[in-house]
Amino acid sequence: MNETTYPIRFGIQSPQQNTSWPDILTLWRELDDLGFDSAWLFDHFLPIFSDPTGPCMEGWTTLAALAMATDRVRLGLMVTGNTYRHPAVLAKMATTVDIISGGRLILGVGAGWFELEHRAYGIPFPRVAERLRRLEETLEIIRRLWTEERANFSGKYHSVENAVFNPKPVQKPHPTILVGAAGEKLALRIVARHAQMWNSFGTPEVFLQKIAILDEHCRQIGRDPVAIEKSVLLPGLLPLDEAARRIEEYIAVGVTHLIFSVNPSTDRPLIRQFARDIMPAFRQSRT
Numbered sequence: 001m002n003e004t005t006y007p008i009r010f011g012i013q014s015p016q017q018n019t020s021w022p023d024i025l026t027l028w029r030e031l032d033d034l035g036f037d038s039a040w041l042f043d044h045f046l047p048i049f050s051d052p053t054g055p056c057m058e059g060w061t062t063l064a065a066l067a068m069a070t071d072r073v074r075l076g077l078m079v080t081g082n083t084y085r086h087p088a089v090l091a092k093m094a095t096t097v098d099i100i101s102g103g104r105l106i107l108g109v110g111a112g113w114f115e116l117e118h119r120a121y122g123i124p125f126p127r128v129a130e131r132l133r134r135l136e137e138t139l140e141i142i143r144r145l146w147t148e149e150r151a152n153f154s155g156k157y158h159s160v161e162n163a164v165f166n167p168k169p170v171q172k173p174h175p176t177i178l179v180g181a182a183g184e185k186l187a188l189r190i191v192a193r194h195a196q197m198w199n200s201f202g203t204p205e206v207f208l209q210k211i212a213i214l215d216e217h218c219r220q221i222g223r224d225p226v227a228i229e230k231s232v233l234l235p236g237l238l239p240l241d242e243a244a245r246r247i248e249e250y251i252a253v254g255v256t257h258l259i260f261s262v263n264p265s266t267d268r269p270l271i272r273q274f275a276r277d278i279m280p281a282f283r284q285s286r287t
Contacts, residue, residue, distance in 0.1 A: 011038030103170035231257035
């Protein structure tokens with residue numbers, strides 16, 4: 001096993017689509033008890049990759065309720081769609097959840113991609129380059145609101161003027177900012193400038209290539225690439241007979257936080273077995 005700067009962490013994403021509040025609540029309470037490092041919802045108003053007419057609860061309000069129902073697990077949205085909210089509003093929402101959770105929030109943000117719900121709800125959906133520029137402005141505004149007494153920023157798309165922002169988040173200097181991104185030229189450059197954590201998807205081979213590019217973006221701006229924790233979002237839990245091998249493959253290329261997307265109504269026995277049989281082995285081997 002390769003030595004890593006970050007401890008090996010495990011998370012579960014439970015999209016709040018085609019499920020019920022009781023199922024989400026009982027799952028998150030169990031994730032907290034089982035010792036998962038992170039738990040995530042998603043940020044969509046319609047179900048994705050399935051019948052869009054199905055039920056889907058809003059992410060941030062659900063997250064606030066789950067912050068009250070858990071004690072230890074770090075929590076967030078994987079990831080907030082930047083197109084849905086003004087940066088100052090998002091900063092206030094995120095701060096509120098950080099306070100409610102006692103400092104457990106990870107702020108996950110991405111440029112936004114699901115065109116159908118934008119069209120259905122009348123939310124503007126610019127081209128990808130503009131969405132990325134808007135994301136960068138959002139990240140700059142949120143950081144200033146979180147760390148300055150009066151924040152000022154004037155960008156092409158957003159601005160704040162002499163903005164007082166109280167209370168501040170519990171975490172200092174601010175909650176971890178995770179940027180979900182895959183594009184190698186623009187998106188990973190935003191990660192290099194603004195994120196403490198990065199999430200994407202793909203095979204270990206894909207991550208090997210993208211991490212090398214991210215590292216180069218960091219070097220170009222004088223930032224240590226080690227300052228960014230690398231995470232992967234995987235569709236479903238790995239089968240237990242191959243989980244250890246696959247986890248090792250991700251660790252070998254620099255990914256240390258593995259997040260598995262599951263339906264809250266299913267996969268419960270497999271989640272318990274994964275927590276019992278897989279997670280302790282990786283944690284003990286690195287203590």
